[in-house]
Amino acid sequence: MNKLLLPVLVALVAQVTTFSAFAQEIKGDAKQGETKNAMCIGCHGIVGYQASFPEIHKVPMISGQGSKYIVSALNAYKKGERKHPSMRGIADTLSDQDVADLAAYYEASGAVAGAAAPAKAAGGSAKAEALLAKGSCVSCHGDNFSKPLDPSYPKIAGQHSDYLFVALKSYKAENKAIVGRGNAIMGGTVKQFTNAELKEMANYIGSLPGELKVVPQRQFKQ
Structure with missing residues (x-):
């Protein structure tokens, strides 16, 4: 019976694998x-x-x-x-x-078609740069924090600094019902910093030239 079931199981696994790959390619x-x-x-x-x-x-x-x-x-x-x-x-x-x-x-x-990439940032706060180096932030978020090494990571250069501060603190939140973010890499990174240090980092990153923007809706749809 096992010999009879084996081809069926192989076919089912192949179907599941194919379906998963299809789902990931939306x-x-x-x-x-x-x-x-x-x-x-x-x-x-x-x-x-x-x-x-x-x-x-x-x-x-x-x-x-x-x-x-x-x-x-x-x-x-x-x-x-x-x-x-x-x-x-x-x-x-x-x-x-x-x-x-x-x-x-x-x-x-x-x-904007043909627009140049943001210029390299001038030297900023030595303290913030030291903190970012300690967290190895560039290893994920890339050059000038605008070229993520993995496309599932965010561009963060020029992002609102107050939002960045709130987001960073959220990775430190544990056992909260409605506040917090679960991510092992970010959680491990931010927990080595005080909130004051996270704010210093957020302010610096927010000051960098970046590609993010707010595009106002021309008109609300009826």
């Missing part, structure tokens, strides 16, 4: 993403918009962010690895195709 359509961003533009499409949870800070700029990072972040909210209630509620309503389409839209949003 292609995003930026034009479709633009039609699905109604729940995004109310925060991410308003220049200077501030959130009040878990403390007051500007919402992150996501136009120009890498699509694979956006997919990774939204899936982390869906899985509960990121515990922001509003973002998890929104992410839970999105299909895998919706996530891919929105990610493609925001990666392309605001891009």
